[in-house]
Amino acid sequence: MKHILIKFEFNESMDKEKIDYDLYNIQGEIVYKRGQKIDSEFLEMLKNVNLYKKDTTIDESEQDIYKREKIAEYTRELLLLGIKKKASDIQIETSENRGQIRFLVNGVLHEEIKLEKNFTESLIDRLTKLANLSVIAEKYQKGSITISLFNRAVEFQFSSLSTTHGEKAILQIAGEKKERIPGLPELCFSHRIFSSLLPTIEKKRGLFFVIGPVQSGKTTTIYSLLKYLKECGKNIITVEESIKYQIPGVNQIQKKFVRNEGYNTFFYNLLNHNPDVAMLKSNNDKELIETALQAATNCNFIIESTSNQDTLQFLTDLINGINDPKFLGTTFTGILAQKLVRKICDHCKEESELSPKEIDKLFLWDEITKVTLYKGKGCPHCDNTGYLGYIPVYEQLIINDELQKLIIKRATVEEIQAQLKKNSFQDIKHDGMKKVLRGLTTLEEINAVSQKNKMVIM
Structure with a gap:
C-alpha cells in the first residue's frame, strides 16, 4: 500500500x-x-x-492507474514549461542511475531537472506513443506531437534513439501550427543576395537548392519563397515530412500519406498535374535528385532542401553524383546556403569598441582606427545571455555561363574555386560580418559558424 x-x-x-x-x-x-x-x-x-x-x-492496481495519470500530467507540464522558457529543444536522457531534462534556450543548453530513471523511461515511453512510434524499437525514430496549449495547437518534432544507458529523446518546439510566414524582406537578406535571388526563383524552369545544417532555418526560408511565388500566381505542390506552415492556395502533402509506390514514383506522378513549382526534401537521395532534374527540364521549377553545410562541397558532390553532368549544367540554377546565429538582445544592446590589435587582425585597411560593434550586456529578457532569438546568415551561388561549362565538364574543386573567385563569390562569413557591423550579431557568433579564419573587407 x-x-x-x-x-x-x-x-x-x-x-x-x-x-x-x-x-x-x-x-x-x-x-x-x-x-x-x-x-x-x-x-x-x-x-x-x-x-x-x-x-x-x-493498492498496486490503483497505483498503476495513478502512475499513468501522473506521467500524462507531467508530460503536459513539461511541454508547457518548454514553451514558457522559449526553448527550441527539450532534451530528455537517462544515465546509469538517473534521468535528466535540459532546455536549449538561445543556443545555450541549461540543465534543469533531475528525475528518477524509471520515471524518465516512462516519460519517454509516453512521448513515443504520442508521436505514434514504437516503444520497443531500438533504432532511431522520428515523429511529431501536436497538443493544445493556451487554446492553440502547438507542434513538437520528436526523435529518440537507444544509448548504452537507455533512451535519449529530443523535442523540437515547432510552435503554432498556423504561425505567420515571414515575408522575404524579413529574412535579413543583403541587397546583393536579394537582388539576384528574386530573378532566379522567378524563372519558369530550373532546379534551385536551399541548403544548410539541421535546424538552420531552411524550412522557414523555403516557406517564405513559396509564399512569394504563390503571390506571383504560381501553381505550387509540396511534399513534406511535416507541414510547419499552412499556405493558402498551395497543395501541401505530408510524406506519410505517400502511397506504396514510394516517394520518387509518387513525386514523379505528381508532376502530371503540371505545377509551376514543386518543393520536396531530397536528403541527398541520388534517384530523387535525378527525378527533380528531369522535372525541372520539363519547365517545373523545383525548390529542394538538403542538409549539406558547405556550398562548394555540395556542388562538387552533385556534379560527381549525377549520371549526366550536361543534364545538370543546363537545368541547375543556383544554391542558397544558410546557417543561424544568435541575435543580440535589443533590450540590453550596448556599444563595444574593438582594440587596435583586433582591428588589425580583422581588417586589411591601415586607415581604419576605430570600429564600434555591439554586444548584449545580459538582462532578464535574454536570460542574461546577451542574445535573444536568431537570424540567418547566407551565401548564394547563382549558376552563370562559366559555371555551367565547368559543371558539364565535371570540373575539379580547384577549378570551381578559381571561378568563384573571379565571380567575386561572397561566403557566409562575409554576410555575417555585414550583420555584425549592423549591430545584429557578434563576431563570436560569426566565427562559430564559419570554417575560415580571416575575413577580408574590400
Whole structure:
C-alpha cells in the first residue's frame, strides 16, 4: 500500500504563515515541510507551480492507474514549461542511475531537472506513443506531437534513439501550427543576395537548392519563397515530412500519406498535374535528385532542401553524383546556403569598441582606427545571455555561363574555386560580418559558424 499525491489548491485567503502538511512536486520530492514559514518567493511559486500533498493509500492496481495519470500530467507540464522558457529543444536522457531534462534556450543548453530513471523511461515511453512510434524499437525514430496549449495547437518534432544507458529523446518546439510566414524582406537578406535571388526563383524552369545544417532555418526560408511565388500566381505542390506552415492556395502533402509506390514514383506522378513549382526534401537521395532534374527540364521549377553545410562541397558532390553532368549544367540554377546565429538582445544592446590589435587582425585597411560593434550586456529578457532569438546568415551561388561549362565538364574543386573567385563569390562569413557591423550579431557568433579564419573587407 502506498500514498498518492493530491493536487494542492492554493487559496489567497489561507493562513500565509504556515501550512499544516508537507508539499511535494510531481516527482514526489518534498519542497515544503509542514509548519515552515512561507516567504514571498514561495507564495509566488504556490500560484504558478503545481504542488501536491499526500493523501490516503492505494493498492498496486490503483497505483498503476495513478502512475499513468501522473506521467500524462507531467508530460503536459513539461511541454508547457518548454514553451514558457522559449526553448527550441527539450532534451530528455537517462544515465546509469538517473534521468535528466535540459532546455536549449538561445543556443545555450541549461540543465534543469533531475528525475528518477524509471520515471524518465516512462516519460519517454509516453512521448513515443504520442508521436505514434514504437516503444520497443531500438533504432532511431522520428515523429511529431501536436497538443493544445493556451487554446492553440502547438507542434513538437520528436526523435529518440537507444544509448548504452537507455533512451535519449529530443523535442523540437515547432510552435503554432498556423504561425505567420515571414515575408522575404524579413529574412535579413543583403541587397546583393536579394537582388539576384528574386530573378532566379522567378524563372519558369530550373532546379534551385536551399541548403544548410539541421535546424538552420531552411524550412522557414523555403516557406517564405513559396509564399512569394504563390503571390506571383504560381501553381505550387509540396511534399513534406511535416507541414510547419499552412499556405493558402498551395497543395501541401505530408510524406506519410505517400502511397506504396514510394516517394520518387509518387513525386514523379505528381508532376502530371503540371505545377509551376514543386518543393520536396531530397536528403541527398541520388534517384530523387535525378527525378527533380528531369522535372525541372520539363519547365517545373523545383525548390529542394538538403542538409549539406558547405556550398562548394555540395556542388562538387552533385556534379560527381549525377549520371549526366550536361543534364545538370543546363537545368541547375543556383544554391542558397544558410546557417543561424544568435541575435543580440535589443533590450540590453550596448556599444563595444574593438582594440587596435583586433582591428588589425580583422581588417586589411591601415586607415581604419576605430570600429564600434555591439554586444548584449545580459538582462532578464535574454536570460542574461546577451542574445535573444536568431537570424540567418547566407551565401548564394547563382549558376552563370562559366559555371555551367565547368559543371558539364565535371570540373575539379580547384577549378570551381578559381571561378568563384573571379565571380567575386561572397561566403557566409562575409554576410555575417555585414550583420555584425549592423549591430545584429557578434563576431563570436560569426566565427562559430564559419570554417575560415580571416575575413577580408574590400
